[in-house]
Amino acid sequence: MTQIVPVILCGGSGTRLWPLSRKSYPKQFVPLVGDVTLFQASAQRMRQSADLAFGSPMVLTNSDFRFIVTEQLSAIGIDPGPILIEPEGRNTAPAILAAALHLHATDPEAIMLVAPSDHVVPDAQAFHAAVARGIEAVRTRGDLVTFGITPDRPETGYGYLQLETRPDGSGAAQPLRRFVEKPDMQTAEQMLADGSYLWNSGIFLFAVRDILAAFEAHASALCAPVRAAVERAKPDLGFLRLDPESWAGAEDISIDYAVMERAGNLSVVPFSGGWSDLGSWSAVHELGNPDADGVATSGSVTAIDCRNSLLRSEAEQLELVGLGVENLIAVAMKDAVLVASMDRAQDVKQAVTALKAKHAVQAESLPVDHRPWGWFESLAIGDRFQVKRIHVHPGAALSLQSHHHRSEHWIVVAGTAKVTVDDEVRLISENESVYIPLGSVHRMENPGKVPMVLIEVQTGSYLGEDDIVRYEDVYARS
Template sequence: MITPVILAGGSGTRLWPVSRKSFPKQFANLLEGPSLFQRTLERVNTPEFAEPTVITGEDYRFIAQKQLAEMQVDCGGLIVEPMGRNTAPAVLTAALLHKDNPEKILFVLPSDHQISDAHGFRQTIFKAARVAQKGMIVTLGVKPDFAATGFGYLRVEGGNDDALMISQFTEKPDAETASRMLEDGNWLWNAGMFLFRVDVVLKAFEAYAPELIGPAEAAMALGGEDLGFMRLDADAFGRCDEISFDHAIMENLSECTALPLTCGWSDLGSWQALKDIGEPDEHDTVVLGNSTALDCEGSLLKSENPDVKLVGLGLKDVIAVATDDGILVADRRHSAQVGQVVEALRMEGATQADGFKRCYRPWGYYETLSLGARFQVKRIMVEPGAKLSLQSHVHRAEHWVVVSGSAKVTVNEDVKLLTENESTYIPLGAVHRLENPGKLPLHLIEVQSGCYLGEDDIIRYEDIYQRAEVA
């Protein structure tokens, strides 16, 4: 069987305002239905594949866990990286996790790509696994159909349909070089997917990146199981160099192979890429979500919010994307440069650069409805059976009003059960906790008042999610 290793720790900014650091594109609802992460799980949820190993970041561990549960997919291991170190340390960690089964085939794949032909995709993976079983490290490439400058390229030659030899790697060429590669016909886009036996890839790390092995082994040995996660030790993992698997391993191999991937692949790395896989109208305009196009040509309109109607009138070659708190309007030709928008917003100190109004937590989510001088109004949703930390605040008091569901409320020594339309008051400094003892989501309105309303005004005394040291 093939064991998928799904990389789900990226915090991409190229699809702002829908994808942000606090909730990146692999978990977002870019397309109708499941997230890209969940679609990746679906593609490898067949009898030929073992339970996947998922590698994600500290900020996304509960999001990944929840989306796994929604898909009813059993995970063979959910590894939490304390910080991003690119793909080489992640791949090495996965290989070390499976080192007791040296001939096992691992299939490393990103969690944020779109594949239109899942059956064809799996057939290519099975073919690549047969090559990998012979002791080769195999990567997948996509035949380019335009001179892309945002992808890495593989030059291939010889071989057969089962394996093409890679003779050169090139990272993100300029437009002129990319045009020559397209005309040459012997180049593939690097899809960032790899297959290999555990023992083969570990020997490759020993030969070409031995400096990573010690920190990675220590990160696993000093880490441990925590709430269903395998948490890597931060100090040890932080000593790993930040380097990609391509640079650390692939480019140093004397022999490596590639298989062409012909299954409707897209890395969805820009809004233009999303438009390309959409269903255009007669004027080559794609309309998604709560949007309407009037006399528009070659454009993409997408509104994430059912309460925000996005209307395009007379637009040509424009990308327009709206969320609750951010709107992007861009020339299609600049869609690959959206990351510059995020950098500009960070320089301005705009909260929209990295976060949303809705903030996800392991117990559910909250979103700010109104914020002013000395007050803030939030909507809070607590999942069934979940509970917030036992906590207090130095600078604010709170009122809670239950909208639906049931709430178990602790305020100092007082514990009571609240139902719809009932409320309670949390005085400044009181030790308190909110729980959902029911089987339905708990929705409530929280009104905060005080001189400081920041999220860091929390003293935790007990937290079932172990998010921080408690007082």
């Protein structure tokens, strides 16, 4: 049984699902559909089955998400393979090339299954069957295989793949005629009626040696900088950081443009087992089990006489009420609310652009800030003070640090904190507190086996997160 190496691309920002998905914590790390996150579901989908042998997943992500990746994989019992840190986003072609070069050094005969981290494929068994059919084309012909989704409606939000002929029903890999960009509605309707067009899923299967040969033939300018970035990569706490200087020399380009649209050995496996890239709130609505009136709800929501709408409350103790609305998207967060026509679901990223232009923090950041040791949330901010709730994972520790402009007061509300203040180290239990004077060198740790939660009150002339001088850090942050 041939072993397949899953390669999960995990660096997107998901702006079309604002305000739930933001640059600081994008949609792949959120449980949008079901109890696990999209990233976790992607990793689970590429695990051992009766017919396929999957290796440990390789993940490509950025520095901000590296600890989120390991935390979420650990939560579902998956030990990752290599985690490659991209110094900056350069699109899918350099990322896939880096993964192939890294694999080639240890297993030149490996087969790679490359998938985004934020897609929904409900039927894992059907997906495995499609992968098995793709492997035949990889083994026997050396094909670069992509997966085309059988369309069930005219869709303007996806690119398309045109086959040489209509799918023959066997599910076997078929030759590709051409790639088609996202069409207008009239063209999408014509393509649906034609029957030889499939949605482009962005999922690929190929042997390492074949994709490297394709890069050399069709995108040779990428090879030198990406190879140098891999060869000069440096280990960092179990991660592998690609060399920033070399990586910056790689063109920002997708795998479709760089290789797939130029290669002659490309084939497509048709897939009808259900798929969504969750690229808009309308896609979330479709998968949200709408009721008989087409209303999908999540969280604390009351819908009265509503039709064809998505209503989501993502904040505790915030009740969202829809009254007589139709074709509406309403998503309520603690710090931002989106209200949009369902017809404008593809345009939500325009809201992010507008918020960036006015320098609104809500454009890219959530109220909850995730860190390697846990997370914190701002509860109240005023003139010269801020109140936070801080959650520290069992066994985790914040950096040894000091501040130039603020003092802090910590009150433990759950668990036990090990606190260092200058030369004193002490344990602080529930309902106890400690004061951190301005300029004191301090650290907070959770020595227990349950999460530790405390309330932090900051006072001072400047309360920004950049007022931190780190002396020691177990997560190697500068």
